[in-house]
Amino acid sequence: MYDMKALYEAGSVDEAVALRVAHPDAQIIAGGSDVLVQMREGKRAGAELISIYGIDALRGVSQEADGTLRIGSLTSFSHITKDPLIQQYINVLGEAVDQVGGPQIRNIGTIGGNTCNGVTSADSASTLFAWDAIVELTGPDGVRRQPIHDFYLKAGKVDLHPGEIQTAILIPKESYENTFGHYIKYAMRNAMDIATLGTSVNVRLSADKKTVERTRIAFGVAGPVPLRAATAEQTANGQPVSQELAEAFSQAVKADINPRDSWRASRDFRMHIAVESAKRAFIESVRLAGGEL
Amino acid sequence: MAEKFVKQYKTVHFNLNGNDVERSVDVRASLTDMLRNDFRMTSVKKGCEVGECGACNVLIDGEAFNSCIYLAVWAEGKHIRTLEGLLGPDGEMSDIQQAFIDEAAIQCGFCTPGFILTAVEILETGKEYTDAELRKLLSGHLCRCTGYENILRAVKKTMYKRLGKAMPE
Numbered sequence: 001m002y003d004m005k006a007l008y009e010a011g012s013v014d015e016a017v018a019l020r021v022a023h024p025d026a027q028i029i030a031g032g033s034d035v036l037v038q039m040r041e042g043k044r045a046g047a048e049l050i051s052i053y054g055i056d057a058l059r060g061v062s063q064e065a066d067g068t069l070r071i072g073s074l075t076s077f078s079h080i081t082k083d084p085l086i087q088q089y090i091n092v093l094g095e096a097v098d099q100v101g102g103p104q105i106r107n108i109g110t111i112g113g114n115t116c117n118g119v120t121s122a123d124s125a126s127t128l129f130a131w132d133a134i135v136e137l138t139g140p141d142g143v144r145r146q147p148i149h150d151f152y153l154k155a156g157k158v159d160l161h162p163g164e165i166q167t168a169i170l171i172p173k174e175s176y177e178n179t180f181g182h183y184i185k186y187a188m189r190n191a192m193d194i195a196t197l198g199t200s201v202n203v204r205l206s207a208d209k210k211t212v213e214r215t216r217i218a219f220g221v222a223g224p225v226p227l228r229a230a231t232a233e234q235t236a237n238g239q240p241v242s243q244e245l246a247e248a249f250s251q252a253v254k255a256d257i258n259p260r261d262s263w264r265a266s267r268d269f270r271m272h273i274a275v276e277s278a279k280r281a282f283i284e285s286v287r288l289a290g291g292e293l
Numbered sequence: 294m295a296e297k298f299v300k301q302y303k304t305v306h307f308n309l310n311g312n313d314v315e316r317s318v319d320v321r322a323s324l325t326d327m328l329r330n331d332f333r334m335t336s337v338k339k340g341c342e343v344g345e346c347g348a349c350n351v352l353i354d355g356e357a358f359n360s361c362i363y364l365a366v367w368a369e370g371k372h373i374r375t376l377e378g379l380l381g382p383d384g385e386m387s388d389i390q391q392a393f394i395d396e397a398a399i400q401c402g403f404c405t406p407g408f409i410l411t412a413v414e415i416l417e418t419g420k421e422y423t424d425a426e427l428r429k430l431l432s433g434h435l436c437r438c439t440g441y442e443n444i445l446r447a448v449k450k451t452m453y454k455r456l457g458k459a460m461p462e
C-alpha cells in the first residue's frame with residue numbers, strides 16, 4: 001500500500017485541469033516511476049494524487065500541418081524509441097530515452113514526467129534542449145507554449161502554473177530539418193544507472209557537406225538544470241568540417257559549463273568527460289549528416 | 294493538520310491470464326498488492342518495491358512492467374499476464390520455463406518469474422536478437438544467485454528453438 005491521502009483520476013485533459021483547480025495541493029502522477037518511488041521513500045508520504053495516466057489522448061507522436069512534431073506528454077520511452085516519425089526526424093531522442101533505466105522503466109516512464117521532474121540528469125532533457133523543444137502546457141486559461149529552456153526554473157522546479165498540466169513536447173521543423181544528432185550517456189553501469197553526465201549534440205551541414213551550418217550542444221548534470229553550451233556552438237557555426245574543429249568545439253565547452261562535485265563524480269572528472277563526450281558526439285553527428293573529417 | 298484519512302475503494306475490471314475478473318480495491322494498493330493478496334498470484338514477488346529489481350514484473354497488454362510501481366486501479370481494461378498464466382491445461386510447463394530448468398538458470402528462484410515474463414515479451418516479438426541485444430533486454434532484472442549467463446543461455450536457446458534455427462556455437 002502506498003501512503004497516499006486520496007487519488008483522483010482524470011480521463012481527459014479537461015478533467016485533469018478541473019481536478020487541479022479543485023485540489024490545488026494534489027500532485028500529478030503520470031507513469032509514477034518518480035512519484036511512487038518518492039512516496040515509498042516517505043518524501044511524498046500522505047500526498048493527494050491526481051492520476052493522468054489514463055488520458056490516452058496524450059499518448060503518441062504525430063506531425064502538425066506546419067511540420068512540427070508533437071510528442072504527447074504521456075508517451076512512454078519505449079514507444080518514443082519505436083515511433084517511425086521519431087526515427088525519421090529525431091532519431092537521437094529515441095536513442096537517448098532507450099538508455100533510461102531498464103526495459104520495464106522504459107515502458108512506464110513518460111517524457112512528460114522526465115521533463116516535469118526538473119531533474120538535470122533526465123535522459124531526454126539534454127536532447128530536448130539541444131533541439132530547441134517547446135513545452136505545451138494546458139490550464140484553466142487555455143494552452144501556452146514555452147521554450148524548454150525557460151520551462152526549467154531551478155533544480156527540481158519547472159514553470160507549471162496552478163491548474164496546469166504538460167500536454168505535449170513539440171519539435172519545430174526548423175529545428176529538425178536536415179539535422180542529425182548523437183547522445184552520449186556517461187554512467188557507471190550500462191543499465192539501471194543515472195547519468196554522471198549527458199551530452200547531446202546535433203549538426204546541420206551545408207549541401208556539399210563541407211561546412212557546419214549550425215551546431216547545437218546541451219548537457220545534463222553539467223549544472224543544476226540542463227544547459228546549452230553557447231561558446232562551443234559559436235566556435236563551430238559556419239566553420240569548415242575538420243578534426244581540428246571537433247577539437248576546438250569540445251575545448252570551448254569549458255567556458256560554458258559549471259559541473260559540481262558529488263558522490264557520483266568530481267567536478268574535474270565531469271569537466272574531462274564533458275570535453276571528450278562533446279568531441280565524440282560532434283564527430284558522430286557530422287558522420288550521420290554525411291560529412292567526413 | 295491532516296484531516297482524518299477516509300478509505301477510498303474502486304472496482305476494477307481486467308483480464309488476468311485469460312479470464313475476465315473484477316475486484317474492489319483500495320486505491321492505495323500497488324498492482325503487486327492486488328495480484329498477490331486478492332488473486333493469490335504469488336509468482337509476483339516483492340523484492341525492492343521501488344522499481345529496481347524486476348522481481349514483481351508482469352506483462353500488461355504485452356509489455357513488461359514492474360507491478361510494484363504501478364497502481365492497482367490502472368489495471369482497468371488491461372490484459373495482465375503472470376507466470377501462472379504460462380502453464381498448460383494440465384499444469385505443463387512452457388518451453389521457456391523448461392529451458393530455465395535445463396540450463397540451471399534458477400537457484401533460489403526469487404528473480405525467475407520476473408525474468409521469464411520479460412523473456413516471454415522478447416520471444417513473442419518473433420525476432421532474432423544478438424547476445425548484446427538480449428543482455429540489454431534482460432537488464433531490468435537483478436539475480437543474486439546465477440551470475441546471469443545461464444539465464445541468457447536459456448532465453449537464447451528458446452529463441453532459436455521457436456525460430457526453428459540451430460543455435461550458433
Ligand SMILES: Cc1cc2nc3c(=O)[nH]c(=O)nc-3n(C[C@H](O)[C@H](O)[C@H](O)COP(=O)(O)OP(=O)(O)OC[C@H]3O[C@@H](n4cnc5c(N)ncnc54)[C@H](O)[C@@H]3O)c2cc1C
Nearest residue numbers: 030031032033034035101109110112113114122123166344
Ligand atoms: C529504477 C528506476 C530507474 C530510473 N532510471 C532513469 C534513467 O536512467 N534516466 C532517467 O532520466 N530517469 C530514470 N528514472 C526516473 C523516471 O523513470 C523518469 O524520470 C520518468 O520519465 C518519470 O516519468 P513518469 O511518467 O513515471 O513520472 P511521474 O513519476 O508520474 O512524475 C514525475 C514528476 O513529474 C510530474 N508530472 C508528470 N507528468 C506530468 C505532466 N504531464 N504535467 C505536469 N506534471 C507532470 C509529477 O507531478 C512528478 O513531479 C528511473 C526511475 C526508476 C524507478
Ligand code: FES
Nearest residue numbers: 340341342347361
Ligand atoms: S519489487 Fe518491483 S522492481 Fe523490485
Ligand code: FES
Nearest residue numbers: 400401436437438
Ligand atoms: S535465482 Fe536467486 S535471485 Fe536469481
